[in-house]
Amino acid sequence: MAETRDMVQIEALEKYFGEDKERVHVLKGVSLNIPEGSLYTFLGPSGCGKTTTLRCVAGLERPDGGRISIGGQTVFASGERVYVPTNKRPIGMVFQSYAIWPHMTVAENVAYPLTIQRKSKDEIKKRVGEVLKVVGLDGLEDRPAPKLSGGQQQRVAFARALINEPKVMLLDEPLSNLDAKLRVQMRSEIKALQRRTNITTIFVTHDQAEALAISDQIAVMHGGVLIEVGAPHQLYTRPKRRFTATFLGLTNLLNGKVLEVSGDSQPGKMQTKKGVLSFIPAPGLKKDQAAVISIRPENIPLHKTQPQGLENVVDGIITEAIFMGDSYQCKVAVADDIVAVHTHPFNAVNVGDKVYLHLDPASCNGLPADDKEGVDESMLGD
């Protein structure tokens, strides 16, 4: 694989908010490398530190420890007392509220980064025209900013962030203020724009669907700690951590203890309440360790009669079956646990039916059960 350069490097970032007694540790040694030209997402629930990390990259927050470099230039280093102010960093940023200045027109807003560098009028005009074309707003130059729709404001914010040709684009939940339909549309536009310009982009969101749809890489954060980094498909199908499995989409967790594990993604065996089950172990899982099996509801085939010659079959009673159009969403009581199963709508199911669930070992991810390290429960929620 060809070596890609890291555009943004974050090492052991530390940040506290508040003073004295009310001091809160919001970033606990976050380290990340963001490859050049990628669309990189910080994903996590409110208060996980994703926005703070982004603001540290922008220089809007001053970290209490660690190191940040952009394009090879160190912009913050606690040891060497380096701190490049925001306005000297090669960045463009789109804010959650878009932060379109209401006292300026579209063109004035977009031209601002060039105006303050005292670029010539002709050059500014040319660049503004170009960049407005890129975001699809050409012709609206003289519109006063408050007379724009939400989607248009967002495009203005993008144009303003792009005009300086930054090395890094920072997007702070840019879609959260749009209605659902527009959000999906802007999502694809952002991705297309990023592909076209090839500018390294950091995207902050708490919406897992958004993160999966848009990203090259996702960094899952929780409680000020980086949980796991990976491509969307890998994080969804083969999470390495319990938090990732539960935060991205729906999943069933079955508690147990590892009986047998050989390493190298070879199936292992786990003792659960439903007997011994086979699973694909996460790296580092050891024998006798308390663990969970994570299996997604859509990966569980449901059989009316006991299937023969299959591993990991458990039986249970359907306690709930909700017809959703594209699927039945069932709850199945297995021993004293409830397992969620999504099945094809042609598969007629009734409450009270006895069914057999095939927990295909290839779909069963064995994860460390005790995935609480560094996760402060009090930081959950907003």
Next chain:
Amino acid sequence: MLLYGSIRSAPIGEPGAHFTIANYVKAYADKEFYLLLLNSVYYALGTCTLTFLIGTFLAWVSERTNTPCKKLFMVMSLIPFIIPGILSTISWILLLSPKIGLINIVVKEALGLDAAPFNVYSMWGMIWAESIHLYPLVFLLMSAAFRNMDTSLEEAALTSGSSTFQTFRTVTLPLMRPAMVSVLLINFIRGIEAFEVPALIGVPAKISVFTTKIFLAIHQFPSDFGLAGAYAVTLLVISTVGVLIYGRITRKEERYATVTGKGYRPRVVDLGPWKWLTFGISSLIFMLAVILPIFVLLWSSFIPYYGVPSWELAGKMTWGNYHYILNYPLAATAFKNSFYLSVGTATLVMLLTSVIAWITVKTKLPGRAFLDTMCFIPIAMPGIVLGVSLIWVYLTIPIPIYGTIWVLLLAYMTKYIPYGIRAASASMIQINKELEEASFTAGGTWFQTFWKIILPLLMPGFTAGWIYISIIALRELSTSILLYSYNSTVLSIMAFDLWEGGQYTYVCALGVLMVLLLVTMAGIARKLGAKIGIAE
């Protein structure tokens, strides 16, 4: 800011250090002192009660009732703001003086009385003249309180089964209480530091309060600075205590305010036929507060000698008074000084307070709370006390600005910073932090961001503060009167001198010119502000 601190702390520290406690002994041992204290408190209490009643009534009428023409009342309530205190006082002398008072003469003739029914040269006359001038502030504050009250809180009480009166007692009143107490307090403070009315009415009526006593102690020959200082410190202590309590209450009030959201409409009470009564009372107040004073000022400014309006006199109307004023030897200087001072003070104060507000609202710098408090302190300092303290500072520190326009500029700035900071921080809070962060991420420096983003966004609050400060600076009398010299005369001083000289008609002409100047300035400021800031 250090300079500031020195100005302020000096007078407080100095009387003890330099002048010994003899002045206090002299002041406190005098029986007159207690009479003075009694008078001052009586006067301030009367003023704050009366202003509260008038202002709250009008606020209630315009916010919560269906009284006819309430929009008109709302606008007219604010007109007394623009009439300088000295003019409003003069107009009331011209209306209620036992000898020449217009109302007195009319009522006397109408009822066939022997003696004048009203005498402005009395404690109640003073309180009346002061209140009718001060009530717009109460109106504004109480209107805001009425408007910001979430009526669903009242409705919740009503749906819980409580009667209208019970609701008023158990919900409305407790919710309004912080606002009411703070309004009363601020008017008490303003009453105790009032100068124009006590000087123009109280002195001839031989009713002394602290402010006039200080003025007289300095204006007598030789000046008794020590005694003035002792009185000044006493006055300062009273007003500081008031301001401290005020600060506490408003902080609590803000906590109340944050509980409620926004976007509700106050419930309007249908008064039925009673609305004609409230209409009548409101009209009467306007007749008294706005129309009569303005009429008497205008009238007097056009007649050659003062007299009761009559057709005979009307025939003699002339521009003579205006001619006289404009050719008055000091007039040009006074106009120029007043104009420069009010524009300069308003602009400098608003620029300075915008920066301070940015620091206190948007940053987390250590000491920002202290800075905020520092800016609030001058509000506790009555104008006359500020004058005394500045005399001291410049008599002890040899900076050659005493007696120049610069000392007035400095005094005005000190005095009006609290007003500026309120206007500036209130608008600063409304500016989303991301708007300025967007400028930083776009490569803007702090100065560029402040100049191109924050200031334009601040413009509505900036303009409002600017207009208010330029108005009150233009009519400032109590500080200027201790600090002016021949070359730094201002309009209000000129009016005061003319009045002392008995030239009533000239004063009125000058007054009309002052009001015109104020209206023009306010108009231009609004236009400019709208141009630079957000178009509404």
